[in-house]
Amino acid sequence: MQPGSGPLPPHPSALEEELELQHRDMQRFLAENRHMIDENVMLERELSAVKDEMHRLSQVIPKMRADNEAQVREYIDRGMKLEADLRSTEPLRRQFEYEKKANTELVEQNQNMEKNLISMAREIEKLRAEKVGRGLGAGAYGMMNGNTEMRTHFHSSAIKPSYLRAYDK
Secondary structure, three states, X not given: XXXXXXXXXXXXXXXXXXXXXXXXHHHHHHHXXXXXXXXXHHHHHHHHHHHHHHHXXXXXXXXXXXHHHHHHHHHHHHHHHHHHXXXXXXXXXXXXXXXXXXXXXXXXXXHHHHHXXXXXXXXXXXXXXXXXXXXXXXXXXXXXXXXXXXXXXXXXXXXXXXXXXXHHO
């Protein structure tokens, strides 16, 4: 081989074309690199914002839990108090029902007694009328029949028992 002989140098236009391709590749790589840097900066900002939010939430969440637990305890306490109040009023309700029933029974007894007294008063009036009609005299009851003042006083509604007032109507 001859000295200095070796491969022929590439044609300058081929070198220029090669340089142009390399230059375009470098420009593309730089653009991609800038784009990646921009994305990285944006992601770092978002990460920082998320970390800040997590930090804020880490401080808020325990307070929210404590508030929630306090509210639950308050509801439980209220429920227990209401239950205790309900238990304490149970005997009062039973007593009320007992007395209501007893009062109803007393009213019925009083009505029956009043009916009996009215019947007895009628019977006494009948017997009195029969006795006077037979001419047997007034006796102790006759004193009232003979004395108009006493009779008027007895028949006055101011002192007349309620079982006799029913006849005045």
